[in-house]
Amino acid sequence: MSESDILLDIRSLELRYGAAVAVRDISLSVKRGQLVAVIGNNGAGKSSMVRGATGLVRPSGGQVLFKGEDTTRLSANKKVARGLVMVPEGRLLFPDQSVEDNLILGAYAHGGLKSERSKATLEKVLGLFPRLKERLPQQAGSMSGGEQQMLAIARGLMAEPELLIIDELSLGLAPKIVDQLMRVLADLNAAGLTILLVEQLASYALAIADHAYVIANGRVARHGPSAELARDPEVMEAFLGKKKKAAA
Numbered sequence: 001m002s003e004s005d006i007l008l009d010i011r012s013l014e015l016r017y018g019a020a021v022a023v024r025d026i027s028l029s030v031k032r033g034q035l036v037a038v039i040g041n042n043g044a045g046k047s048s049m050v051r052g053a054t055g056l057v058r059p060s061g062g063q064v065l066f067k068g069e070d071t072t073r074l075s076a077n078k079k080v081a082r083g084l085v086m087v088p089e090g091r092l093l094f095p096d097q098s099v100e101d102n103l104i105l106g107a108y109a110h111g112g113l114k115s116e117r118s119k120a121t122l123e124k125v126l127g128l129f130p131r132l133k134e135r136l137p138q139q140a141g142s143m144s145g146g147e148q149q150m151l152a153i154a155r156g157l158m159a160e161p162e163l164l165i166i167d168e169l170s171l172g173l174a175p176k177i178v179d180q181l182m183r184v185l186a187d188l189n190a191a192g193l194t195i196l197l198v199e200q201l202a203s204y205a206l207a208i209a210d211h212a213y214v215i216a217n218g219r220v221a222r223h224g225p226s227a228e229l230a231r232d233p234e235v236m237e238a239f240l241g242k243k244k245k246a247a248a
């Protein structure tokens with residue numbers, strides 16, 4: 001693969017909250033078409049890495065290249081307009097607003113629903129999520145957790161991502177629902193969408209990802225093909241707090 005196949009290239013990222021260092025040194029890359037997982041325990045620095053990559057928090061060191069361009073100092077809005085889109089941890093929907101309004105907000109970078117382009121995108125997204133189509137007028141906050149996560153993904157798709165970053169897909173959801181949503185992501189990836197999946201439930205993420213990074217203490221502890229990491233007992237025990245059996 002050539003350099004131009006790399007969509008996201010994070011180089012030696014460092015990020016602080018005041019004096020506290022949350023990301024010490026993270027380098028990570030995502031190639032076009034890949035589904036890459038980022039796994040790691042509570043407080044490892046995964047969400048902070050995402051905030052640094054998407055421009056929500058200004059990194060204190062390192063670089064974030066997107067499609068070859070140095071975007072380290074670009075605002076989150078500008079990055080969204082370039083195709084770097086995130087589904088945030090905890091979903092952050094507008095619970096009192098309708099499903100439709102939440103979706104429209106996702107198209108903000110492309111002129112909301114005023115543009116013909118956004119209307120076409122909405123039709124496409126609703127085709128992928130018929131369940132949301134049935135519920136367009138419903139208040140987002142009145143839906144089940146799984147439906148809300150679906151809406152958060154659909155809202156992200158409304159921004160026409162070239163790379164979709166999803167932070168903690170599984171948060172607060174039952175295993176069966178997590179399975180269903182993981183399948184949705186695998187299907188989106190098979191249809192051509194590049195995805196960076198940040199997930200505490202390592203085994204779910206490793207099952208659908210091509211490549212994975214294990215984050216511990218603000219650094220990359222390991223990375224490699226997902227299947228290899230899933231078989232590596234040290235990864236499962238030392239970094240993810242799982243027993244050997246769980247890795248089998």
Ligand SMILES: Nc1ncnc2c1ncn2[C@@H]1O[C@H](COP(=O)(O)OP(=O)(O)OP(=O)(O)O)[C@@H](O)[C@H]1O
Nearest residue numbers: 017020022040041042043044045046047048049200
């Ligand atoms: N807004 C903030 N202000 C100060 N410290 C923060 C803030 N957000 C995170 N931290 C700290 O940064 C470190 C990394 O946290 P982060 O949320 O990035 O981890 P994480 O890997 O996403 O964890 P989780 O799996 O719980 O989502 C932690 O020590 C956390 O307490």
Ligand SMILES: [Mg+2]
Nearest residue numbers: 046047089168
């Ligand atoms: Mg997090």
